[in-house]
Amino acid sequence: MAMNRSELEAAVAKKTENSQTAVKAVLDAVFDVFVEQISQGEKVSIPGWLAVERTERAARTGRNPQTGETIQIPAGHSVKLTAGSKLKAAVSGK
Known part of the structure; x- marks a missing residue:
C-alpha cells in the first residue's frame, strides 16, 4: 500500500x-x-537520504506501437533519484 x-x-x-x-x-x-x-x-542532495538530479537522454530511434513505423525520438531530459545510505540501510534493515 x-x-x-x-x-x-x-x-x-x-x-x-x-x-x-x-x-x-x-x-x-x-x-x-x-x-x-x-x-x-543543479543537483539537490540531502546527504544520507537522497539525491535528485536532471539527466540527459540521447536522441534515439523508436517504434510506433500501433503501426510498427520507425520514429525518431528527440534528445531530452529526465530526472534521476538516488537513495542515500540512511535510506538504503532503513530498507535493508541494517
Missing part, C-alpha cells in the same frame, strides 16, 4: 505537532525548490 500526499502531510503533522496546513506549505516549498534547482541543471 502506497502513502499518498495527504497521508504523508498528516503523518508529518502528527510527528512534528504542527498543523497539516503548515506541513503542506513546507512540502510545497520543498518541491518548488526541487523543481527550480533541477530545471536549472
Whole structure:
C-alpha cells in the first residue's frame, strides 16, 4: 500500500505537532525548490537520504506501437533519484 500526499502531510503533522496546513506549505516549498534547482541543471542532495538530479537522454530511434513505423525520438531530459545510505540501510534493515 502506497502513502499518498495527504497521508504523508498528516503523518508529518502528527510527528512534528504542527498543523497539516503548515506541513503542506513546507512540502510545497520543498518541491518548488526541487523543481527550480533541477530545471536549472543543479543537483539537490540531502546527504544520507537522497539525491535528485536532471539527466540527459540521447536522441534515439523508436517504434510506433500501433503501426510498427520507425520514429525518431528527440534528445531530452529526465530526472534521476538516488537513495542515500540512511535510506538504503532503513530498507535493508541494517
